[in-house]
Amino acid sequence: MNRSNLITPEGATRLRNELADLWKNKRPEVTKAITAAAAEGDRSENAEYIYRKKQLREMDRRIRYLQKRTSHMKVVEHKPSDQSRVFFSAWIEIEDEQENILCYRIVGSDEFDADKRYISVDSPLARALIKKQQDDEVQVTTPSGEQLFYINKIWY
Template sequence: MRYRPPQPKGSKFITPEGAERLKSELDHLWRVLRPQVTQAVQEAAAQGDRSENAEYIYGKRQLREIDRRVRFLRQRLDGMVVVDKPPSDPSRVFFGAWVKL
């Protein structure tokens, strides 16, 4: 058996289905959810005093969380390697394989 050093935390390999899920989450956050929250923050800011405006404070917090997740997803997707075809040797276990014992 060949020794393989442990992978660093957060493997860079992903299945096509996993990559599609991450891309759709990123798209939903950026194109749907973020504009909605931005609009809500603008409406809350228009009400006046922001220091005691709970809707404004909560909206800003939501925007920070969305932006943090968007940054994470973009960095993650940039470094990903999509594994879409199995290796030629079917007797070996490979990434994304279903194994029956």
């Protein structure tokens, strides 16, 4: 499944800051530690050297990922003209069949966070909600089966 390139301004700032911090602060620290560990002698049995090389590989992988994502992301800075419907960055209050009230915000795939109640625009629930409006019923296929939700409220 292809991931959406949409992102909120806050999410874009967070990714750019992470990239800058990795590149300017953390990567130089790790390369300095690798140099110091390499100076200690035999690298094949040097745990510090092996650990730091692995750390650098993982960091470089994350840097490449962030460079690619930040160059292709589309920052959605404006609210939609039709705010009666669900679109990217909307907050939605929904109710399930057991009358449980749930509240979510639709964000980019790099921003989802269960603690903040952020769901990815690429998730099955968000896909089902897009373009719906208040009082609509939405059928969603979830890992536990089909679920029906009722849209109580939408806001931006």
